Amino acid sequence: MAGILVYALHDDEGNFNKNSLGALSEAAKLAGELGSEAAAVIVGDIADDAAAGLGKYGVTKVYRAKNVPEGLAQPIVDVMAKIIQDDGFTYALFGGGLLGFEIGAGLTARLGAGVTMEVTKVKVDGGKLVSERPILQDSKIADVGYVSEPGIIIGRLNAFDIVEGSGSAEVVDVEVELSEFSNKAKMITRGEQRGADVDIEAADILIGGGRGLGSADGFKDCEELANSFDNGAVAATRAVVDAGWYPYAAQIGQTGKTVAPKLYLAVGVSGAIQHKVGMQNSENIVAINKDANAPIFEFSDLGIVGDLNKILPKLTEAIKAKKG
Amino acid sequence: MKICVLVKDVPDAAVQKRIDPGTMRLDRSGENTLNPFDTHAIEAAMQLKEGGELQVDEIVAVTMGTNTAQRALQKAVALGADRSVHLADEALAGSDVCATGLALAKVLESESPDLVLLGQQSDDGECYTIGAVVADHLKMPSLTQVIDMKVDGDAIRCERQAEYGYDTVALTLPAVISVGDAINEPRYPSLKAIMGAKKKPLDTKSAGDVGIDGGQVGEAGSQTTVIALNDPPQKEAGEIIEDEDTAETVEKIVAWLEERKLI
Numbered sequence: 001m002a003g004i005l006v007y008a009l010h011d012d013e014g015n016f017n018k019n020s021l022g023a024l025s026e027a028a029k030l031a032g033e034l035g036s037e038a039a040a041v042i043v044g045d046i047a048d049d050a051a052a053g054l055g056k057y058g059v060t061k062v063y064r065a066k067n068v069p070e071g072l073a074q075p076i077v078d079v080m081a082k083i084i085q086d087d088g089f090t091y092a093l094f095g096g097g098l099l100g101f102e103i104g105a106g107l108t109a110r111l112g113a114g115v116t117m118e119v120t121k122v123k124v125d126g127g128k129l130v131s132e133r134p135i136l137q138d139s140k141i142a143d144v145g146y147v148s149e150p151g152i153i154i155g156r157l158n159a160f161d162i163v164e165g166s167g168s169a170e171v172v173d174v175e176v177e178l179s180e181f182s183n184k185a186k187m188i189t190r191g192e193q194r195g196a197d198v199d200i201e202a203a204d205i206l207i208g209g210g211r212g213l214g215s216a217d218g219f220k221d222c223e224e225l226a227n228s229f230d231n232g233a234v235a236a237t238r239a240v241v242d243a244g245w246y247p248y249a250a251q252i253g254q255t256g257k258t259v260a261p262k263l264y265l266a267v268g269v270s271g272a273i274q275h276k277v278g279m280q281n282s283e284n285i286v287a288i289n290k291d292a293n294a295p296i297f298e299f300s301d302l303g304i305v306g307d308l309n310k311i312l313p314k315l316t317e318a319i320k321a322k323k324g
Numbered sequence: 325m326k327i328c329v330l331v332k333d334v335p336d337a338a339v340q341k342r343i344d345p346g347t348m349r350l351d352r353s354g355e356n357t358l359n360p361f362d363t364h365a366i367e368a369a370m371q372l373k374e375g376g377e378l379q380v381d382e383i384v385a386v387t388m389g390t391n392t393a394q395r396a397l398q399k400a401v402a403l404g405a406d407r408s409v410h411l412a413d414e415a416l417a418g419s420d421v422c423a424t425g426l427a428l429a430k431v432l433e434s435e436s437p438d439l440v441l442l443g444q445q446s447d448d449g450e451c452y453t454i455g456a457v458v459a460d461h462l463k464m465p466s467l468t469q470v471i472d473m474k475v476d477g478d479a480i481r482c483e484r485q486a487e488y489g490y491d492t493v494a495l496t497l498p499a500v501i502s503v504g505d506a507i508n509e510p511r512y513p514s515l516k517a518i519m520g521a522k523k524k525p526l527d528t529k530s531a532g533d534v535g536i537d538g539g540q541v542g543e544a545g546s547q548t549t550v551i552a553l554n555d556p557p558q559k560e561a562g563e564i565i566e567d568e569d570t571a572e573t574v575e576k577i578v579a580w581l582e583e584r585k586l587i
């Protein structure tokens with residue numbers, strides 16, 4: 001079967017990742033155009049009906065490797081490489097995320113395959129897939145084709161929309177012998193939440209704080225500013241979450257949340273692509289950054305080049321005064 | 325034990341990066357420097373060595389690149405590497421991720437490292453993938469985006485942020501670890517280290533020296549091809565305010581927000 005194979009990632013409760021579901025829908029659509037089929041790969045003990053349920057997103061078959069652990073890339077490379085080789089898939093597709101990068105890269109090595117990452121769109125051209133890949137900080141878009149089969153496509157976060165229908169997929173259990181080195185990485189804890197469980201998704205106004213705040217203390221000013229608005233909350237970049245300055249639940253971006261508030265006000269945030277993908281659909285984007293060349297200014301509606309330490313307290317005061 | 329650190333020579337951040345429309349490759353004619361993300365990998369290697377829990381005999385900086393890469397290697401040595409290896413060959417030009425990963429794996433194989441460290445991304449390529457490609461060729465366990473490493477017997481216990489929160493994973497050595505930029509604050513090299521860097525051994529190797537078959541690398545070995553290069557959709561440029569008088573700046577911001585009924 002010449003088709004498209006998609007990895008569907010799930011958490012410890014068995015919930016599938018939204019980006020994986022987007023990738024399934026995209027693969028089904030592309031397979032339709034190519035006149036082939038799309039299939040999913042899942043690992044771990046996912047129940048029959050949950051596995052078959054992935055058919056709702058258009059895949060006709062779900063390969064399930066029950067005894068393979070979820071969460072680390074290399075065992076999944078073993079599984080996908082075998083399926084691709086045995087059943088002759090021509091493409092592997094991943095939704096945006098970290099594991100997709102690692103598994104896709106592993107397959108590249110294992111199968112001597114071409115890979116594109118951060119793909120924002122996939123087109124069909126002459127019976128083959130072509131990936132649109134933004135390069136050089138999104139200043140250009142390269143159309144990339146694959147010389148040989150299979151081609152590996154790693155999507156950008158939120159690149160592929162979820163399309164839910166009503167189908168049911170055939171579930172096929174696969175037995176795969178893992179490579180020796182795949183057993184040399186052991187998951188000790190998975191998906192640990194760090195810091196408070198804050199809710200940022202319901203806020204109309206988000207103040208996004210980054211490394212420019214200088215320390216965890218800087219977030220107090222952000223909270224003050226957020227509180228001066230109606231329904232404001234504070235969000236964060238990965239840099240500050242990794243540093244332990246703010247809770248993971250507030251993180252925006254590739255390995256955090258995706259938001260689209262009425263206002264996203266970024267302070268001390270450089271605007272790295274992995275952050276941008278989580279907030280670029282905000283209705284209004286305002287950025288305060290002392291570096292006039294910061295990438296965030298490329299996608300802000302209002303940019304203030306200046307020191308946040310000077311601006312933030314005065315801005316809070318002024319907004320509070322306005323509201324009286 | 326031996327730690328190899330993969331480092332890349334990239335166009336300086338201040339240089340406007342562009343693609344040569346003739347070759348569809350990155351124009352590398354401007355000023356180059358050591359990929360800033362790789363300084364975190366060198367620092368991580370230094371901290372393992374200085375931590376004393378592992379007996380680190382040697383830190384080797386390894387690169388694949390053109391002649392200008394020597395300066396990046398010297399910078400890596402100034403930051404702490406003991407020596408460096410430069411894989412340089414005409415045959416490697418135009419390598420994609422698949423070909424680059426294979427070539428780097430071959431040169432690493434010739435060094436038999438106990439640990440390979442690398443940066444989270446190259447500033448020019450932004451591929452985030454080389455670590456996992458190299459690891460599969462070397463048949464070593466690997467992890468990317470690592471922000472904390474602790475020695476735990478013959479394993480390294482790593483932490484990293486993944487899709488659902490933080491994962492803690494133990495990798496048995498030898499392993500390939502790509503570090504996130506939050507793992508450490510790289511030190512500044514001392515003047516003495518900078519001066520001494522040129523005297524440390526630098527091996528230049530050709531593709532043949534490390535057993536690379538020319539057909540597997542460069543344009544010949546690449547499995548992707550750039551068909552076209554386009555401009556992204558034009559977005560209307562935002563308004564920019566230079567903060568000179570903060571009271572005035574704040575007034576302008578407030579007015580802007582009010583106009584859009586955000587206050």
Ligand SMILES: Cc1cc2nc3c(=O)[nH]c(=O)nc-3n(C[C@H](O)[C@H](O)[C@H](O)COP(=O)(O)OP(=O)(O)OC[C@H]3O[C@@H](n4cnc5c(N)ncnc54)[C@H](O)[C@@H]3O)c2cc1C
Nearest residue numbers: 210211212237238239253254255268270274275290291308
């Ligand atoms: C696979 C992968 C996944 C990732 N996932 C995410 C993710 O989910 N979310 C995310 O955010 N990132 C993610 N990242 C990291 C991302 O690449 C950036 O490293 C991160 O977003 C940078 O955070 P920052 O803007 O806070 O820090 P920096 O990039 O360090 O920017 C700090 C900014 O503050 C400015 N500044 C400093 N001082 C001041 C001052 N006094 N006044 C005003 N401005 C000041 C500086 O000019 C600078 O622009 C990911 C990376 C990878 C490779």
Ligand SMILES: Nc1ncnc2c1ncn2[C@@H]1O[C@H](COP(=O)(O)O)[C@@H](O)[C@H]1O
Nearest residue numbers: 330388442443445446449451452453454
């Ligand atoms: N040509 C190269 N030579 C040495 N190391 C490299 C090279 N290309 C990439 N790397 C390493 O791989 C990491 C990730 O790069 P990339 O996958 O291109 O984003 C970089 O931070 C480097 O450590």
